[in-house]
Amino acid sequence: MRAKSIGTCVWIAVMAVTVIAMLVDAASLPPLLREMPILLGWTVLVLFALLLLGQVFPAAITWMDAPLQGLLQDGAANKPSPGEGPDVASGNGATDVVPWPPVLRVLAYIIGFWALVFLFGLYLVPPLFIVFFLMVEAGVRLRNAVLATLIACALLFAGLQLLKIDLWCGVVPEIVPGIVGGAIMPSL
DSSP: OOOSOHHHHHHHHHHHHHHHHHHHHHTTSOHHHHHHHHHHHHHHHHHHHHHHHHHHOGGGGGGGOOOOGGGSTTGGGGOOOTTOSOOTTTTOOOOOOOOHHHHHHHHHHHHHHHHHHHHHOTTTHHHHHHHHHHHHTSOOOHHHHHHHHHHHHHHHHHHHHHTTOOOOOOSSOOSBTTTBSOOOOOOO
């Protein structure tokens, strides 16, 4: 039950107090202008609470750990043991060179995401990409990937609706009215 790092806990608490001060200040804004700071402020406070929970009770949030070691090279085979690797604190360590295949894979994700968003819109593509990424890169089971996607997309779409932001539907011919397709391609 002892915190892993008291300094980290203090820093998170200081940042949380700063966000609370911003929330109090945002309450004085006109109603339309205060939506975004309040939405982001409460989101950040929830994330700070999770960080503090992880610092004080590390075992309580191990369920959030994802097996992403395979993303860079061979995963556990190349993972340095504690005490190995460059000595970052003293500045004497060499920097590791990241191989090109993971970099190209990330670039393919980014380019593919935006190309598919352009074609099919922001209602369809993010949920599919989140599920795909969690299953392929993080090794999450389909059920858990779908559950995480539903939660993330529900929060995303609810926040965008709250802020009255219209989402891009994509330039393909209209498949589902107002959701997938039917947008007019912007002039360049």
